[in-house]
Amino acid sequence: MTTADTPTAASTTPLCDHLRRTGEWNPNWTPFAELDPEWTERFMAVGLKPMLDKVLDAKTIEFIAIAVDASCTHLYAPGVRRHIRKALELGATQEQITAVLQLTSVLGIHTMSLGAPILQEEMAAYQTRSQAHADAAHA
Template sequence: MTEKRYPATEAQRQTEDWNPIWDQMAEMDPDYLEAFLAFRAVPQKNGPLPQKTKELIMIAINAATTHLWAPGVRRHMQNALREGATSAEILEVLQLTSIMGVHSMTLGVPILAEELERAGEA
């Protein structure tokens, strides 16, 4: 019997975008995880929004009180800065997201300070 290949899962593991909980999902239901990873990649690969805007939206999603995923906030802040976002734009995204709950700010502002310092924009 040949082993079934999961290209989206394998490609995702090679990036910093891998959530460790997905290891368990891959064991329990690799078909679901493969479909999920392919589905969530569509907006990044297609659509009219500039990449900077997509990264700002992803910061909001990852900083939202229903998600609070610090590795995602950090990665998308790095990407947004690389795409030309300003610290003021990123801070406004966090402020808007904090309307859902102030935890978005307590998660995101320290990460923004670290990333700005790392990027030499302190």
């Protein structure tokens, strides 16, 4: 029996294999895929479920993927590029993609909504401490 005649075992990671074949694989996933291929396959199945179920149209999926990859908590440029390219191929306009990016940029406001009140509290506490220190120096 030759190698060509030898039956091949079914892959235990068909989704991961598909992502690799189609250029959708993020190289950052490779280390944990090597450590635990079964867990990685299950993780990908969860992540791909909305796309595989086709509840949303393909262009909407690409808009969401752009938003996720461009978000201030992710900032994954290769994914942004890949999903913009796919969205354009699906008929998205520059204006639509710009709107997605603009909406996503609102995530950054949390930096201010978290930091500004803390700054105000700390400034008030600092001023109170400084005044108490000044009063003690004059006493």
